[in-house]
Amino acid sequence: MAGIIGWGAYIPKYRITAEEIALVNNDNANAIKAGLGLTEKSVPGKDEDTITISHAATKNAILRAGIKTKEIGSIYIGSESHPYAVKPSSSIVGDAIDLGNDYMAVDTEFACKAGSATIQFNMGFVDSKMINYGLSIGADTSQAEPGNALEYSAAAGGAAFVIGKNEEAIxxxxxxxxxxxxxxxxxxxxxxxxxxxxxxxxxxxxxxxxxxxxxxxxxxxxxxxxxxxxxxxxxxxxxxxxxxxxxxxxxxxxxxxxxxxxxxxxxxxxxxxxxxxxxxxxxxxxxxxxxxxxxxxxxxxxxxxxxxxxxxxGAQKKALTTQDYVDRKEYLTYSKYRKHMETIH
Amino acid sequence: MFRESPIIRWRNYSDRYKLSGHKCTKCGANYFEKKGMCVCGNLIFSEMFFSGNGKIVSFTKIHSGPSVFEEQSPYCVAIIDLEEGARITAQIVDCKYDELKIGLGVEAVFRKLYKSGEKGIIHYGTKFRLKL
CATH class of the missing domain: 3.40.47.10 (Thiolase/Chalcone synthase)
Structure with missing residues (x-):
């Protein structure tokens, strides 16, 4: 079976607290926090989306894998917030990390498991020897309607994995x-x-x-x-x-x-x-x-x-950890959060 | 119109996405955008890639930028000396103006540059952030 050769995380810097959202929605913040088991969520920067998050996570995964990008034979990005309805996120990330032209690419959608499914794809391709390494990415800048309960949890972030042969796996x-x-x-x-x-x-x-x-x-x-x-x-x-x-x-x-x-x-x-x-x-x-x-x-x-x-x-220290991104944060007001989500301009 | 053309931008993907540059084959000077002639007089260049690491030479805050950048206003812009020798102007993201100082280290990040209206292409490229 195939294995993970490198992994990378990325979480945008911005946060909004449950209190800030509850203030606008006339909700009881303590009840929300107790009910959902979370206190704040990540918010994308004004210039961040699934493509930029995927790119940042992928850079970390490749650093840990220690391979040349042109050795990668596939890139699959799972998301429910691909920026385009028609035009792949995967080819943009593929070009930006310099995969060349000799690679397979597609975007996937299966709500929140669109990313994990791409690990299964790449396992099949590696095991069948069609590729040496494949990139599996799951990323989102998830949407929530103002006033909907999803506002408290729908966040932004992503992770990338280089899948390869078991012998090289971390x-x-x-x-x-x-x-x-x-x-x-x-x-x-x-x-x-x-x-x-x-x-x-x-x-x-x-x-x-x-x-x-x-x-x-x-x-x-x-x-x-x-x-x-x-x-x-x-x-x-x-x-x-x-x-x-x-x-x-x-x-x-x-x-x-x-x-x-x-x-x-x-x-x-x-x-x-x-x-x-x-x-x-x-x-x-x-x-x-x-x-x-x-x-x-x-x-x-x-x-x-x-x-x-x-x-x-050896791989753990080669790139920023998930916790490094968790600790890096700047809080937004509700109105700035909505500006970041392009609900208001 | 120039900023909205997907084709004109596509011609610059290598520069904008990957910070590809041009190295003088005679004296080794690096340029972010191709020059007709190197300062040493040589006319031949080879492709190279910048690491994306650099230092702030100068910076400012833009409150009223071109219409395509309105959604991102206000934003910080800096002149950056790249590690490999070229000088570049780019946005600095994920920081407040007060955090910027001349000489601080920065690193390249891949971000949305702007959108060509509601129906047009989304343009991506390199910006910088303070080194993590």
Missing amino acids: ATIDYTCSFTSDTPDFWRRAMQPYPSHAGRFTGEPAYFKHVVGATKMILEKTKMEMKDFKYVVFHMPNGKFPERVAKIFGVTKEQLEPGLIVKKIGNTYSGSALLGLTCVLDIAKPGDKILMTSYGSGSGSDSFILTCTEKIV
Whole structure:
């Protein structure tokens, strides 16, 4: 099987607190924070979007991989906020990092799991020897309608991974599987600026069914148990949902907390579970096993089991860590936040 | 019109996206944009890429810029000496004007430059931020 050769994170500098949003929406900030399990979220700069975030994360991933960009044979970007409806984000990032012309590229969309699915694509291409290295990216500048509950969590950020042969991996990908169904929990129609959701239906029949389903599936297929893993990452639409899944499986606080980045930056959609993974890779030691399950509305979950190798130690310091980006922040007022999101001009 | 043409901008992608430059094959001087002749008199150049690291030589804050940059106003612009020798003018992002000082180290980032209206191309390119 293929493995991760390099990883990179990027989170924009700007933040807005739940208090600031609650003030405008006449909500109780303490109730919101307790209900969602988060206190603030990241906001893109006025000149940042999925393409620039993908580029920044990719630069870090390539630094850690220590390879030449022209050795990369594919680039796939998963997002639900690609800047163009027609014109790929992947070719722009590919050109900007100097991949040349000999590479495969496409943008993917499957709500918040569009990025994790691209890791599966590249595993197939590497294992079939069609490419030596592939880039898998998940990034978003997620949208939320003013006054909607999503305003408190819809954030910006992304993660990139260089996928290559197991022998060169900082973490081998030992197994992956997906749990998929047609579930109408969250959607955004063509030409619509903001997504719609089915309220509480986004919980049990959607997020929980798929995240629990995929996680159970991978444990059964690999005959592994939760205690085998040093770190566990679940998709993070808010701070509460992954904690409930952790409780179902008996995942400890020590296993879950290192990847629970949602509490610091909100839900980065296609970047969410992947940024949880970069948090963990930043601190993992050789031999550590990691379980990650993403979730995308509509609906599906991708589960992965990884084992860190000796190579991870040298790679960790080659680029900025996820925590470096978490710590770099400047708070915005609500009106400036809306200007950053281009709701007002 | 010049700023809105996708074709004219496309011709500069290598400069704007990757900071590609031109090295004099005789004296080794680097230029960000190609010159007809090097200061040493040589007419032949080879392609090179700048690392994106540099230092601020001077800076200012633009409150009322060209219409395509209105959404980003106010913004900071600096003259930067790149590590490899060329001098460039570019936006400095993710910092307040008060944080800027002559001599501070900066690094290149890939950002949106501007949009050609609501239907046109989104133009991307290199800006700089204070070195992290």
